Amino acid sequence: MAGPIEQFEIKPIVSLGKIGGSEIAFTNSALFMVAAVAIIALLFVYGTRNRSLVPGRLQSLAEMGYEFVANTVRDSAGHDGMRFLPLVFSLFMFVLVSNLLGMIPGAFTVTSHLIVTAALAALVILTVIVYGIYKHGTHFFGLFVPGGVHPLMLIILVPIEVISFVSRPISLSVRLFANMLAGHIALKIFAGFVATLLFAGGWAILSPLPLALTIALIALEFLVAALQAYVFAVLTCIYLHDALHPGH
Amino acid sequence: MAAPATTTGTTAHGGADAAHSGGFPPFQGETFASQLLWLAITFGVLYWLAAKVIVPRLGGILEERASKIGNDLDEAAAMKAKAEEAGQAYEKSLAEARARAQAIAQETRETVNADSAERRKSVEADLAAKLAAAEAKIVATKTEAMSHVEAIAADAAGAIVGRLTGAAPAPADAAKAVKTALGG
Numbered sequence: 001m002a003g004p005i006e007q008f009e010i011k012p013i014v015s016l017g018k019i020g021g022s023e024i025a026f027t028n029s030a031l032f033m034v035a036a037v038a039i040i041a042l043l044f045v046y047g048t049r050n051r052s053l054v055p056g057r058l059q060s061l062a063e064m065g066y067e068f069v070a071n072t073v074r075d076s077a078g079h080d081g082m083r084f085l086p087l088v089f090s091l092f093m094f095v096l097v098s099n100l101l102g103m104i105p106g107a108f109t110v111t112s113h114l115i116v117t118a119a120l121a122a123l124v125i126l127t128v129i130v131y132g133i134y135k136h137g138t139h140f141f142g143l144f145v146p147g148g149v150h151p152l153m154l155i156i157l158v159p160i161e162v163i164s165f166v167s168r169p170i171s172l173s174v175r176l177f178a179n180m181l182a183g184h185i186a187l188k189i190f191a192g193f194v195a196t197l198l199f200a201g202g203w204a205i206l207s208p209l210p211l212a213l214t215i216a217l218i219a220l221e222f223l224v225a226a227l228q229a230y231v232f233a234v235l236t237c238i239y240l241h242d243a244l245h246p247g248h
Numbered sequence: 249m250a251a252p253a254t255t256t257g258t259t260a261h262g263g264a265d266a267a268h269s270g271g272f273p274p275f276q277g278e279t280f281a282s283q284l285l286w287l288a289i290t291f292g293v294l295y296w297l298a299a300k301v302i303v304p305r306l307g308g309i310l311e312e313r314a315s316k317i318g319n320d321l322d323e324a325a326a327m328k329a330k331a332e333e334a335g336q337a338y339e340k341s342l343a344e345a346r347a348r349a350q351a352i353a354q355e356t357r358e359t360v361n362a363d364s365a366e367r368r369k370s371v372e373a374d375l376a377a378k379l380a381a382a383e384a385k386i387v388a389t390k391t392e393a394m395s396h397v398e399a400i401a402a403d404a405a406g407a408i409v410g411r412l413t414g415a416a417p418a419p420a421d422a423a424k425a426v427k428t429a430l431g432g
Contacts (some may be wrong), residue, residue, distance in 0.1 A: 004386045005272065005273065008272075008273035008274060009273050010273060010276065010279040010282075010283065012282075016282075019281065020417075022277075022278050022280070022282075023278065023281075023282065023283040024281055024282045024285060025282050026281055026282075026286070027283070027286070029279075029282075029283055029286065030282065030286035032268075033286050033287060033290040033291075033406040034286075034290055037290045037291075037292070037293055037294045039296075040294060040297075041297055042419040044297070044298075044301075044306070045301055045302060045305075046299060048302075048305050048306060048309065051305065051308070051309050051314060052309075053311075053312070053313055055309075059309075062306060062311065063306060063310065066302070066307075066310075067310070067363055070307075070399070085303055086295060086298040086299035086302075086303050087295065088318065089297075089298045090294045090295045090298045092293065093294070093298075094291060095292075095293055112274065113273070113279075113283060114274050114275070115274070115279075115280045115281055115283050115284060119284055119287055119288075120287075120291075123291075139285070158309075177274070181274065184402060
């Protein structure tokens with residue numbers, strides 16, 4: 001039986017050659033990224049092809065997804081944050097669909113790799129920094145200077161603000177990565193217990209216990225999959241709000 | 249910490265792919281390049297779709313629906329106002345017609361009353377004239393009859409005298425005598 005870590009292995013499907021010593025390949029990870037985008041495109045592009053005034057089933061689902069993200073952006077980033085709707089929508093849908101695809105037994109979870117979540121978090125923070133400086137110039141760095149505080153206090157507060165800003169992409173990426181990784185490992189371990197106990201003679205009586213736990217964990221993992229996508233999107237909105245309105 | 253356990257675990261299960269790299273898969277640096285490449289490609293396509301197709305299209309659909317519903321509500325409100333207006337106009341014309349009907353009835357009643365009063369007056373006048381004429385005729389007839397009474401009395405007196413005496417007086421004498429007797 002495979003170990004709990006094996007599900008995270010990157011396996012090349014088609015090798016495309018080498019660039020700078022590292023192999024470039026179409027991997028199982030890439031396959032699931034493509035699948036996620038294909039599913040999103042199917043729902044949101046194919047599902048809305050009729051632009052019906054009275055929506056059908058698929059269009060209803062697409063509208064619900066769109067309105068959910070749009071409301072999240074409007075609530076967290078404000079009305080002028082709606083220009084970032086395509087970005088937040090892409091991030092939310094990509095993370096959500098990747099997380100949910102990972103729930104299929106035997107499937108690969110794209111978001112269980114730190115490099116992927118870190119790249120997405122870096123995209124968010126770079127957008128915040130670039131847009132913030134483009135829009136507000138040096139005034140953007142007022143983000144690190146809390147207003148209405150004694151100048152002496154700033155000596156302490158500014159480094160804290162800088163550290164909290166720098167830790168944002170780290171927490172954003174590690175939160176998603178660790179949640180997906182830990183959840184899938186826990187699921188695999190408890191599911192493994194079921195099989196181990198079944199072939200352990202008299203202990204087989206106890207095997208329904210980890211099975212029940214596995215079922216409960218699956219439900220929890222579905223919740224985590226959706227919740228982490230939402231958390232990622234909401235935090236993105238809050239950081240974008242800082243880029244739109246620096247200064248406390 | 250997990251690395252040795254994984255390596256032994258995977259080699260024990262004969263995982264050829266895992267064995268040559270080793271280590272905890274999320275921290276295997278040699279897979280980063282292809283992961284980042286495919287992430288850039290797929291997420292780029294997704295962002296392009298979201299920005300060019302999905303967001304404008306869904307935004308358009310929802311906006312169109314909202315404006316359509318708004319228009320329909322406005323139209324319904326306008327129609328309701330129009331219906332109320334028509335109802336009021338109807339009520340008004342009904343009241344006007346009723347007032348006019350009453351006026352016409354009043355007028356008709358008055359003209360009929362006046363007409364009948366006039367006719368009654370003329371009939372009464374006519375009757376009074378006829379009555380007067382009849383009375384005059386009666387008086388004339390009576391006087392005429394009274395004037396004949398003398399002649400008849402004279403004739404009768406002549407006749408009576410003739411029977412009593414056997415000799416008829418002259419009619420002029422009889423008439424004279426009657427006139428004297430009557431005190432005329």
